[in-house]
Amino acid sequence: MEDKDTGRLEAFSDGVFAVAITLLVLNIKIPSQILADKDLWPLLSSQWPMLVAYITSFATVGIMWINHNRLFQQIKHADTGLHLLNLLLLLSIVILPVPTALSAEYLIRLDQHAAAIIYCETFFLMSCSFDLLWYYAAHHNRLLGKDTDKHEVMAISQQYLFGPLGYSIAFGIAWINTPICIIFCFFLALFFALPARSPRSLSANRDSIHVSQEQR
Amino acid sequence: MEDKDTGRLEAFSDGVFAVAITLLVLNIKIPSQILADKDLWPLLSSQWPMLVAYITSFATVGIMWINHNRLFQQIKHADTGLHLLNLLLLLSIVILPVPTALSAEYLIRLDQHAAAIIYCETFFLMSCSFDLLWYYAAHHNRLLGKDTDKHEVMAISQQYLFGPLGYSIAFGIAWINTPICIIFCFFLALFFALPARSPRSLSANRDSIHVSQEQR
């Protein structure tokens, strides 16, 4: 009974994540004329910036979904505020194909930075919405389960602080060098794939180790 | 056992809402040529009407989903009539990307009103389908759970009356001023994000306050 409140919110979010992650591929265009092999190979090879941007966005959305999943293992109840903040998060995810296509086109134009700036800005907004969602739910255990582990909540809160921070740095890099910026975003996504547990055991809550042992 | 009848109807609706809300973004086009930064910024900035229309439609569909979710916390059974009325609602939601794209293009053409009129008309049909769905299910408790709270049902019924009414007003504004009309639609969506509870406690059923206290 405890985890029922958020069932449809999760199902709807899964749907939006799934469609958004798949629509990214619509940006990859195939050549409109029939070409000989010797002309097709270089043409397809020249599309690698699109592939880099595509995979970075795919990884970011996919790993954002993994974290959405992690959050809702803690969040057991839903209210109007949570629904609206979740919509805000979905809005930032759904719009991602646009800056992805843009930054892919400009990836090899080292003197132009507008596209990369917009790309990082979207990621920044995404991570802010994500944090808002979590802090809203976790504030005074508002929407969490009764048996939630305090240390786990703290560990998640700590890790998510790095979201807006990391994407601020990416945003700064975007003004200087587009390719480095996109590679940085890719590794930032991988960082968030790591579970929040490790920081906890390294942090000050050493006396709680015997507590964490008994959770699965 | 009681809430099983509508499981797949909800899953299918979640899917349609999720796809429809994501397809809206396909309307946002990126410039087809590579431009220098100083040309790209103004070009992107000039696309704000598209963004306004997009966010308004996103908010409306998202909040319509929140309300769909609310309804199906009350509706426990499904029959053919409910399925057909639900399809009617989904039809009006799925078609929304078309008037959204249209009204975005005409948002800054203050002398042209056709696009805004069609946009509001779609919202009007959407809210009518929504009301039909609810009144069909709630009529004599046809498809609601046995333990449904009468006052909650009345509160929802009351709030949803404002749907067709509100969009009629928006429709009137569309003939006069497109931007005001779209902003009005955006705030109308936000109004429906508010839960139906508050109107109830303000309404005539004051003697039932001790009843509502014990529901969570």
Added chain:
Amino acid sequence: MEDKDTGRLEAFSDGVFAVAITLLVLNIKIPSQILADKDLWPLLSSQWPMLVAYITSFATVGIMWINHNRLFQQIKHADTGLHLLNLLLLLSIVILPVPTALSAEYLIRLDQHAAAIIYCETFFLMSCSFDLLWYYAAHHNRLLGKDTDKHEVMAISQQYLFGPLGYSIAFGIAWINTPICIIFCFFLALFFALPARSPRSLSANRDSIHVSQEQR
């Protein structure tokens, strides 16, 4: 435990139905130039054939989903054969946007019939796949629940015979008159929205009326 086997098959099918029904809308194009109101109204009005074809396809897919739902209230188990036949059904549904777009374009060209013929052919294949799925599952109660009502199974089997039959007639009309053919398809879809129960009580199994009374 009994209805678990088909859970993911239903979820996946729901997803495909939801995406297919929403992609239909991508066929509706908006004018690419900005027009004055007096030019826009007639242009949009001239798109009614697209709307007629769109609504017919939407209704057919939606009602096919309602019937898919009905079938899987009886089908409790899944095997490889059922999965493959279900994929065949989904294939015919997913391809529908193509003939829909085609027949919409040719709806007002009364002397051309190719589009309508292909449209009906798709519906015919769809209803055949649907019947195959059902007869495969219902044959000797292969995949049905243990407590399935025989008369209900017979009633469903009987109603679904009309699918290929009805679309054969539509196919015949397509060679003569496209608009009548599409209207016929629309009403055929509505016919399948009717539950299979009524034919049963009208049929020869009159002695079973007291049985059907006690079901839900």
Added chain:
Amino acid sequence: MEDKDTGRLEAFSDGVFAVAITLLVLNIKIPSQILADKDLWPLLSSQWPMLVAYITSFATVGIMWINHNRLFQQIKHADTGLHLLNLLLLLSIVILPVPTALSAEYLIRLDQHAAAIIYCETFFLMSCSFDLLWYYAAHHNRLLGKDTDKHEVMAISQQYLFGPLGYSIAFGIAWINTPICIIFCFFLALFFALPARSPRSLSANRDSIHVSQEQR
């Protein structure tokens, strides 16, 4: 309780599979001008390579979904590694519409092989990701249920070895003859629709037959 860990992973994967399988159809274009019947028929007939490539991709993704379903009847738990490997699999599936469209265009150009090579390469990556996912989960029963049948796990592991092997052969054929290569891919998909059980009973574990009898 045992099969709960992977619930949302399955729901998200179902969504991605459903969208990817439906987006394939966007590659099928309809003629942009209105043509007379006698011109339309040959034009549509000339699109058969698109249909062949489309159906091959549809079958491959659909049957990959059937196998994903089979795997997660064994896999009961999810960790970060499984989530990331699942994303890798989804990435390879989601990108499929691009090589499908490409190979469809070049299917009748018997002297050009680039498209078919890329098509098979995608399938090869797909089957490798699939195997990685399975071996990661099955290694020392890492994420399987406690009551998993060893012989079934071995049978699955054995069958999936044929994935990368089969697509390597397809890759070889792609350098020689595109149509044969695509037909080969189609039948390879059908091979994976067969359940993994039959190889087991044929294999060395004959003494376990009485064990397998009592599983459903």
